[in-house]
Amino acid sequence: MTYYNLGIRRETSADIATRWLPEVSRRLPDGCDGGLVFSFGVNDTTIEQSQCRVFFDNSVKNANQILTVAKGLFPVLMVSPPPIADQEQNIRTAELSQQFTEVCRQLYIPYLDVFRPLQASRVWMDEVAAYDGAHPSSSGYSQMAELVQSWQAWQSWFT
Amino acid sequence: MTYYNLGIRRETSADIATRWLPEVSRRLPDGCDGGLVFSFGVNDTTIEQSQCRVFFDNSVKNANQILTVAKGLFPVLMVSPPPIADQEQNIRTAELSQQFTEVCRQLYIPYLDVFRPLQASRVWMDEVAAYDGAHPSSSGYSQMAELVQSWQAWQSWFT
Numbered sequence: 001m002t003y004y005n006l007g008i009r010r011e012t013s014a015d016i017a018t019r020w021l022p023e024v025s026r027r028l029p030d031g032c033d034g035g036l037v038f039s040f041g042v043n044d045t046t047i048e049q050s051q052c053r054v055f056f057d058n059s060v061k062n063a064n065q066i067l068t069v070a071k072g073l074f075p076v077l078m079v080s081p082p083p084i085a086d087q088e089q090n091i092r093t094a095e096l097s098q099q100f101t102e103v104c105r106q107l108y109i110p111y112l113d114v115f116r117p118l119q120a121s122r123v124w125m126d127e128v129a130a131y132d133g134a135h136p137s138s139s140g141y142s143q144m145a146e147l148v149q150s151w152q153a154w155q156s157w158f159t
Numbered sequence: 160m161t162y163y164n165l166g167i168r169r170e171t172s173a174d175i176a177t178r179w180l181p182e183v184s185r186r187l188p189d190g191c192d193g194g195l196v197f198s199f200g201v202n203d204t205t206i207e208q209s210q211c212r213v214f215f216d217n218s219v220k221n222a223n224q225i226l227t228v229a230k231g232l233f234p235v236l237m238v239s240p241p242p243i244a245d246q247e248q249n250i251r252t253a254e255l256s257q258q259f260t261e262v263c264r265q266l267y268i269p270y271l272d273v274f275r276p277l278q279a280s281r282v283w284m285d286e287v288a289a290y291d292g293a294h295p296s297s298s299g300y301s302q303m304a305e306l307v308q309s310w311q312a313w314q315s316w317f318t
Contacts, residue, residue: 002168008186009161019185026178027167 012043012054013062020066028074035157036074038066041081041100042134045092052092060099067107077153078104079112082144083119085133090119110153114144171202171213172221179225187233194316195233197225200240200259201293204251211251219258226266236312237263238271241303242278244292249278269312273303 004027006020016038028034040063044054054062063078070076080097083090097115104111118124121143127136136144148154163186167174175197187193199222203213213221222237229235239256242249256274263270277283280302286295295303307313 004167005164008163015185022178023182026174 007039010043011040013040013059013066014044014054016040017062017066021069024070024074034074035077036070037077037079037154038070039079039081041096042084042089042093045081045089045096047089056092056096056099059096060103063100063103064107067103067109071107071109075157076109077112077157078109079148080115082114083125083128085125085129094119110151112148112151112153114147117147118144166198169202170199172199172218172225173203173213175199176221176225180228183229183233193233194236195229196236196238196313197229198238198240200255201243201248201252204240204248204255206248215251215255215258218255219262222259222262223266226262226268230266230268234316235268236271237268238307239274241273242284242287244284244288253278269310271307271310271312273306276306277303 006023006027008015020038024034024036028036041059044052044059046053067076067078078100080100081093083093094115097113101111101113103109118140121140124136124140124143127140128134131137165179165182165186179197183193183195187195200218203211203218205212226235226237237259239259240252242252253274256272260270260272262268277299280299283295283299283302286299287293290296
């Protein structure tokens, strides 16, 4: 099995919308038993020049468009954006995650909420605050990975 | 520091020539202190349907074209293709690596020969043979990483 991590720093749902398909197509050629796991949203809810980098409604539209196309091509899962050290931004991210839940429900795409368990995790929140305000250290990443690993929709890809 | 691994299974120099620039441009935006490390060639020398996937001269042209454009944009390093478990293919790869040395010399791009030290490494060669004929396990990868880490051109990026 080969996995490709296609995350790019600072990218919003609008950025991902314009590149995910060519980059994925190169990596999952016909005849390959591929799957896609999306996770985005925190960069959308960052304030720059007094406004969100991507407006709420556009984030939802981008998610809907990306996921609709993706599910026609591959098995698709989605993982919520995680909390960061900025509590006001977390409120916006939680609202966005709530809306992503609904988008995925309508598209029959499994959605994993890591926002709430990680917000309740002292390890995650302390490590994010101690590092750069947005990324944890290895214990925090392990906690996120454990949430994914114990997710039945993820497990179903390997059984 | 953020690093992006953009390797794709089975890709030849011809495949890389068509995608490296858009994928790199997304990841190293203006104002970012970026650098590129290329390494390719083994997939070029694989025989399919009685011939090399990429003819020798075309591999050299692709390398020249990729590296010429790249060096106009970013600091560039190149690492040779490694040996695999197929000794006939290794002869072709060694010849290609020799030619890549010359391409890089002409472009003033530092080139690291990992082919010869890895071919002399029992760990590398045994692990490659034991796994899938082309990829080692963790000890082999560590040896390759150590060659890069002790390379002065690589070290110069961090001092």
